[in-house]
Amino acid sequence: MIVIWTALAGLSGSLMFSYWLGLIARHNLKNVGDGNPGALNLWKAAGFPLGLAGIALDFLKGYVPVLLLTQNGYVQGAATIPVALAPLAGHAFSPFLKGKGGKAIAVTFGVWSALTAFEASLAYAVIQAALLAIIRFAVRGRAGGSTETDAFQVVFGLLLVGVYLYVRSFPKPLLWVWLGNFLLLAYTHRRSLLALYHGRFKHSA
Numbered sequence: 001m002i003v004i005w006t007a008l009a010g011l012s013g014s015l016m017f018s019y020w021l022g023l024i025a026r027h028n029l030k031n032v033g034d035g036n037p038g039a040l041n042l043w044k045a046a047g048f049p050l051g052l053a054g055i056a057l058d059f060l061k062g063y064v065p066v067l068l069l070t071q072n073g074y075v076q077g078a079a080t081i082p083v084a085l086a087p088l089a090g091h092a093f094s095p096f097l098k099g100k101g102g103k104a105i106a107v108t109f110g111v112w113s114a115l116t117a118f119e120a121s122l123a124y125a126v127i128q129a130a131l132l133a134i135i136r137f138a139v140r141g142r143a144g145g146s147t148e149t150d151a152f153q154v155v156f157g158l159l160l161v162g163v164y165l166y167v168r169s170f171p172k173p174l175l176w177v178w179l180g181n182f183l184l185l186a187y188t189h190r191r192s193l194l195a196l197y198h199g200r201f202k203h204s205a
């Protein structure tokens with residue numbers, strides 16, 4: 001059964017809602033901003049109502065399957081690992097975009113909201129806000145608001161969430177989900193992280 005639940009969770013994650021809403025509004029998100037088929041570029045291209053809808057749907061495609069499967073007893077213990085990672089991988093390597101999906105930020109919030117009753121996602125949001133404030137202060141506008149610093153904020157922020165999960169003694173399977181999620185976000189942000197490492201900044205605004 002675990003294979004079926006994992007496949008269903010992966011299918012849910014692979015549904016590219018923001019990208020499709022963009023197409024409905026006659027925008028190809030691959031030509032917007034940094035080209036990520038996510039809610040931020042949908043927002044930029046089609047305005048905040050559709051952008052909000054994209055965020056909500058991309059969040060829910062991780063939240064709903066993981067919540068339904070873990071809370072109803074279909075999935076427990078180590079079986080949580082593939083089921084929780086599946087929507088993340090589904091978004092990052094969506095078959096609907098020929099294996100080239102998005103960064104998997106919104107779906108990350110959805111999955112962790114389901115796994116921890118919003119606790120880890122709230123911690124992640126607070127950590128990201130703090131990192132944003134620190135980065136803005138440190139660079140004083142030089143590279144603030146760039147795709148590259150955003151990537152650092154997202155990936156380093158999730159690293160700190162791992163520390164939070166460990167300190168709060170969350171169950172071991174969740175630490176494995178965290179590790180997979182962290183590696184996936186590092187992968188989907190690899191180009192921006194490399195550019196940041198080499199000191200190349202592109203302003204996203």
Ligand SMILES: O=P(O)(O)OC[C@H](O)CO
Binds near residue numbers: 039040058101106
């Ligand atoms: O990670 P995605 O693909 O859900 O997109 C997230 C937002 O667009 C923020 O960049």
